[in-house]
Amino acid sequence: MKTALALVAATVALAACSNMQSSQSGSGMDSGAGTAPSARSSAVDTQVYLNQATAADIFEIESSRLALERSRDPAVRALATRMLDEHTRSSAKMEAASKALGMKSQVSAVGGVAAQRLAQLRNTSGAEFDRMYLSMQAEAHEQAYNVHSGYAAHGETPQLRSLASEMATLVQQHRSHVHQASATAR
Secondary structure, three states: OOHHHHHHHHHHHHHHHHHHHHHHOOOOOOOOOOOOOOOOOOOOOOHHHHHHHHHHHHHHHHHHHHHHHHOHHHHHHHHHHHHHHHHHHHHHHHHHHHHHHHOOOOOOOOOHHHHHHHHHHHHHOOEEEEEEEHHHHHHHHHHHHHHHHHHHHEEOOOOHHHHHHHHHHHHHHHHHHHHHHHHHOO
């Protein structure tokens, strides 16, 4: 258990470093973390936002599919079902909004740290899987909230700022669902 928690903590630390680089480069291939710009910085780049939001949704969808395959815990399975459904819908909304702007995410699969996280989940089972999935969900939703709320506040495209605000509210609800599932999981 302590080893698994240390591994998750190390992964989270690596994700933060990697995602800061992704945010700067615009590749967005990691799990979607980003930081809101300071008051002195310029608006958040729309392409970076689209990439990060897409990467976050892909990670949520893929990790939740794994949870439905591997977990037998009712709380984990209920959370995974909800995450799969709602992140599939949010992906469709983001795609439609970006298409209306003549843009498209450059992310089509998880990469970097997010891919490493999925590999960790694939190599875990039982109660350890459930704990790791829930821990990763908590971290992924914290990062996704930062991405969406940062764009809602500082995004360069007004049409997407409204959607980012809606997504931030949804992700905030997801954070609550993750907390509840963590409290009731066996």
